[in-house]
Amino acid sequence: MSVYKSFAVVGGGAIGLPIVNALAAKNVAVILLSRPGSAQKTVPSGVQIVQVDLTDAAAVAAVFKEHRVDVVLSTVTTTATAAQKSLVDAAKLAAIKLFLPSEYGFVTEGHAEGLLAAKDHIAAHLKSAGIPSTRIYTGLxxxxxxxxxxxxxxxxxxxxxxxxxxxxxTSVADIAGFVAHVLTTVPPSELENRSLRLEGxxxxxxxxxxxxxxxxxxxxxxxxxxxxxxxxxxxxxxxxxxxxxxxxxxxxxxTGSNAAGSGNALWPGHQWxxxxxxxxx
Structure with missing residues (x-):
């Protein structure tokens, strides 16, 4: 059973808001972090929107500590991948238990250049910071x-x-539902430093x-x-x-846990x- 009780989602875009909604439906504590001056988002009652300078690691860490966040989920756009470095630094300062970097696409492990390589660099930064992480690959x-x-x-x-x-x-609804399901039901040992490969x-x-x-x-x-x-x-x-x-x-x-769709098994009975x-x- 999951031990995670409080979640912070960074970014309220195409996948961020659906994840916020899916987590809120599990009746767990959720906050949404956004940049000062960003467009207002509609979120479920009980979800607090916190505007903070995402490049200020100390300020972001203070938010994480105030809300006793266990898990950070970054959903920033691919073109803003490098900006996650300060989020990782903030997570280190706040002793975050699990960090989900902004993947939600094609496999990035092993890419040496381009936007996909930038995501792999964030994973390397998480590892060097000693923060357990989960990478979720969904395809398109x-x-x-x-x-x-x-x-x-x-x-x-x-x-x-x-x-x-x-x-x-994979559909956005299935991705969001999967994330909320595994973070609230699956033991940390099955999530920490794992790559979960979905395929609808x-x-x-x-x-x-x-x-x-x-x-x-x-x-x-x-x-x-x-x-x-x-x-x-x-x-x-x-x-x-x-x-x-x-x-x-x-x-x-x-093959095995590295096969396409192997992560689907963590949501038994779900119809993709x-x-x-x-x-x-």
């Missing part, structure tokens, strides 16, 4: 599929490369065209707003990195949402 959010392939109703999807590599996808459904970029009832347009890159990021993600998928079981160093699929259900196809 199902809700982001149309965005990744530049799809709108009636259009083709844009795919870089062959589009045959396996891709793990296994697909490929080509298979997405079938589900969306459209065809594929082969491209060398994705243009427009966010195009560079989408291009990088598709290239990672094409290299095998779209699977939550991918071993970046050895370039093979993991499909692409068709989430996108209402």
């Amino acid at each position: 959010f199902i809700e982001y599929i149309p965005w990744l392939v530049d799809y709108s109703s009636g259009s083709k999807i844009k795919v870089i490369g062959k589009g045959e590599a396996p891709l793990s996808v 459904e296994r697909t490929s970029l080509n298979d997405l065209a079938v589900q969306l009832k459209t065809s594929v347009e082969r491209v060398d890159s994705i243009g427009g707003e966010g195009g560079e990021f989408k291009t990088a993600l598709q290239l990672n998928i094409g290299s095998g990195g779209g699977s939550t079981g991918w071993n970046v160093v050895n370039k093979v699929e993991g 949402q499909s692409i068709k259900e989430v996108l209402k196809l």
